[in-house]
Amino acid sequence: MRIEIRELGRTFGSAPAVEGVSATIEDGEFICILGPSGCGKTTMLNMLGGIIAPTAGTILFDGVDVTKVPAEKRGVGFVFQNYALYPHLTVAKNIEFPLAIERVPRAERRRRVREAADLVQVGPYLDRRPAELSGGQQQRVAIARALVKNPSLLLLDEPLSNLDARLRLEMRVELQRIQREAKVTTVFVTHDQDEAMSISDRTMLMNRGRLVHFADPQELYDDPAELFAATFLGNPPINQLRGRIDDGDLTLADGTIVQGIAPAGLTVDAAIVGVRSETVTLASTAPRARARVEDLQYVGRDVYADVRLGDARLSALVSRREVDRSLVGTEVPIGFDADGVHVFDAESGRRIR
Amino acid sequence: MTANRRSWPRATAYLLPFLVGTAIFTVYPIVYLLIVAFQEDYNILTREFSQFGLSNFEAVLRDPDFGNAARNTALYTVIVVPVTISLGLAIASLLARIRFLRPFYQTALFLPLVTSSVAIGMVWKYIYNADYGLLNFLLSTIGLDPVNWLNDPRWNMPALVIFGVWSALPFTILIFVAALQSIGEQYYTAARIDGATVVQRFFRITVPLMGSTIGLVAVLNLIDSSKVFSELFPLFNGSPGAGFSLYTVVYYIYEQLSAEWDLGRAAAASLLLFAAVLVLTLLQAVLQRTRRRRS
Ligand SMILES: Nc1ncnc2c1ncn2[C@@H]1O[C@H](COP(=O)(O)OP(=O)(O)OP(=O)(O)O)[C@@H](O)[C@H]1O
Ligand SMILES: [Mg+2]
Numbered sequence A: 001m002r003i004e005i006r007e008l009g010r011t012f013g014s015a016p017a018v019e020g021v022s023a024t025i026e027d028g029e030f031i032c033i034l035g036p037s038g039c040g041k042t043t044m045l046n047m048l049g050g051i052i053a054p055t056a057g058t059i060l061f062d063g064v065d066v067t068k069v070p071a072e073k074r075g076v077g078f079v080f081q082n083y084a085l086y087p088h089l090t091v092a093k094n095i096e097f098p099l100a101i102e103r104v105p106r107a108e109r110r111r112r113v114r115e116a117a118d119l120v121q122v123g124p125y126l127d128r129r130p131a132e133l134s135g136g137q138q139q140r141v142a143i144a145r146a147l148v149k150n151p152s153l154l155l156l157d158e159p160l161s162n163l164d165a166r167l168r169l170e171m172r173v174e175l176q177r178i179q180r181e182a183k184v185t186t187v188f189v190t191h192d193q194d195e196a197m198s199i200s201d202r203t204m205l206m207n208r209g210r211l212v213h214f215a216d217p218q219e220l221y222d223d224p225a226e227l228f229a230a231t232f233l234g235n236p237p238i239n240q241l242r243g244r245i246d247d248g249d250l251t252l253a254d255g256t257i258v259q260g261i262a263p264a265g266l267t268v269d270a271a272i273v274g275v276r277s278e279t280v281t282l283a284s285t286a287p288r289a290r291a292r293v294e295d296l297q298y299v300g301r302d303v304y305a306d307v308r309l310g311d312a313r314l315s316a317l318v319s320r321r322e323v324d325r326s327l328v329g330t331e332v333p334i335g336f337d338a339d340g341v342h343v344f345d346a347e348s349g350r351r352i353r
Numbered sequence B: 001m002t003a004n005r006r007s008w009p010r011a012t013a014y015l016l017p018f019l020v021g022t023a024i025f026t027v028y029p030i031v032y033l034l035i036v037a038f039q040e041d042y043n044i045l046t047r048e049f050s051q052f053g054l055s056n057f058e059a060v061l062r063d064p065d066f067g068n069a070a071r072n073t074a075l076y077t078v079i080v081v082p083v084t085i086s087l088g089l090a091i092a093s094l095l096a097r098i099r100f101l102r103p104f105y106q107t108a109l110f111l112p113l114v115t116s117s118v119a120i121g122m123v124w125k126y127i128y129n130a131d132y133g134l135l136n137f138l139l140s141t142i143g144l145d146p147v148n149w150l151n152d153p154r155w156n157m158p159a160l161v162i163f164g165v166w167s168a169l170p171f172t173i174l175i176f177v178a179a180l181q182s183i184g185e186q187y188y189t190a191a192r193i194d195g196a197t198v199v200q201r202f203f204r205i206t207v208p209l210m211g212s213t214i215g216l217v218a219v220l221n222l223i224d225s226s227k228v229f230s231e232l233f234p235l236f237n238g239s240p241g242a243g244f245s246l247y248t249v250v251y252y253i254y255e256q257l258s259a260e261w262d263l264g265r266a267a268a269a270s271l272l273l274f275a276a277v278l279v280l281t282l283l284q285a286v287l288q289r290t291r292r293r294r295s
Helices: A041-047 A093-100 A106-119 A133-145 A165-182 A195-199 A219-223 A228-230 B001-038 B055-063 B062-096 B098-109 B119-126 B134-141 B152-182 B186-194 B200-207 B211-226 B232-235 B249-258 B262-295
Strands: A003-012 A014-024 A032-034 A056-061 A077-079 A153-157 A185-190 A200-208 A210-215 A239-246 A247-253 A268-275 A289-299 A302-309 A311-317 A331-336 A343-345
Touching: A032 A041, A032 A195, A041 A153, A041 A185, A041 A200, A041 A239, A041 B152, A041 B186, A077 A093, A077 B186, A093 A133, A093 B200, A106 A133, A106 A165, A133 A153, A133 A165, A153 A165, A153 B262, A165 A195, A185 A195, A185 B200, A195 A219, A200 A219, A200 A228, A210 A219, A210 A228, A228 A268, A239 A311, A302 A331, A302 B055, B001 B262, B055 B262, B062 B098, B062 B200, B062 B211, B062 B249, B119 B134, B119 B232, B152 B211, B152 B232, B186 B200, B200 B211, B211 B262, B249 B262
Parallel strands: A014 A210, A032 A185, A032 A200, A077 A153, A153 A185
Antiparallel strands: A003 A014, A003 A056, A200 A210, A239 A247, A239 A268, A268 A343, A289 A302, A289 A331, A302 A311
16 A cells, blocks of 8 residues: 655644654555654554544545544554553454454454464464463564454554564564565564664654654665764764864864865865764775774674774774774874765754765 | 561450451341341240241241342342443443543542432432422423322332432442553554444453453442342332332341341341342352353
């Protein structure tokens, strides 16, 4: 199902939880809504599901305005963050619930419950109560209940957040497989960037109720629309250099000059230059400045160098062969790969280059 | 453990006044009643009896008055309990939704519990008045003939039932509202997503999740309405209705004592009533358990 969201907004009291969000989700896409806690992800999802009524804007399902259609009539599948399985019903009855409401004939009901249970591999637990299942099993039952009615839209609110790291990875793969098999348009809420990156076709990055950037995850990382996007994605977080740019040269607050970090001809009074740690080199043949290596951190196969550049600190991801302990305390010629350098307006946070 | 053992005497001292009171006013009468029920030809003045036996029970069960009383009580209970439960559940569901009304109805519901029965009786006598009563007025607005609620034997039972439901509702509603508020909102949201209408949500989520509370309230109301008697005072000045249409088991017990001075029969009738309520209560518990196992 193709979903169009136009200028969607929701305020609680006077505080906006979601503001002016416009986006189009194509049929069969797997979309993640990503953002920090309280940015409006759940509110967005609940508006798509009809659980919360928007205070502004419209939602179209396949061109039909459903903004005022209540949850009962939207026919979407929803997996809640806390699963919300009916505690008084067995797993089988839980999965069957939407079909019983639809008055699907008994024999067909039984067949579809079987199918859905097999798809998420909860067949052996059909006679148990939700309280007798592990978190991962409950979650799969919740997915089965959402899928059994063959919805054309599947909404999931941080369904993996209660699982341990390994099960989480397994369920990610599982969920992708299920989504592909069922070919269902899916919107998945998460605050975990790795989850969003690995699972989604495209990711909606939200901040303070606004849609910051809606693109495929790699573009989000490589080409952030705002400083927020650049800082939210990536680990370690992107390095930030504040200062004034004059014809491509950056002057930091203490007067240190980083030459040619921005394209020639660019002049910005107050800029923040974001530099991904993997694009910093410590033995540059075309150095931009000299910097002091303060420490080296060995994390598995990676080495992170803590570098002081004027009054700024940078983290640089370097290869093990490139560095050794003797470098600590010395000054090195530092360089940047232009691909990982982004220039933002310090005031608005908007990307300039 | 040692601390527990050492605090024993003190705990006993604190509890003693209460235990003594319970022993004198609750335990002793019950035990006495149990014994007297089985003593034949008991003389209330001399406390003498001929032998232990079942003649009191036999006499009660053969007494057509008791049969009439049992029938009236059963009829009253069979109507009042389900009506109270259904109405209570419906009203509680509505009240639980309307948040801003909560402080108001929490007070309003307690009013009947703390108002003197004399005042309540006067209000209800007005409501039931054949000539200028509120109920008949309401009936007349929908084109029905006036009813002589308090003096027509056919309408005495309905009048008592309405009053009984009204008396039992506040307590029932309070318990139900509390139970409703403990049901997580998420189940209703999930049911909406699954396409359930308000009515379907009520019967598929609310009722099953309230099952044990409904059972409990049903038993409490059952116990209460099986003892129907005191309600006769505000409404009928203590008479068992026109033509004895409201002659109940407790009225029978009361009459055995106050008119016949027959403590043996009164005790036997009390035990029979107690046994009936006990059987129904156990039945309810068994039903609850099988229902839970089935679903
Ligand atoms: N029912 C409500 N009443 C008032 N404010 C609300 C309500 N629901 C959400 N909000 C507010 O709206 C904002 C967005 O909330 P929302 O639940 O959508 O965040 P979220 O992105 O899902 O966060 P999290 O990752 O913590 O779940 C928050 O500031 C929250 O306090
Ligand atoms: Mg949330």
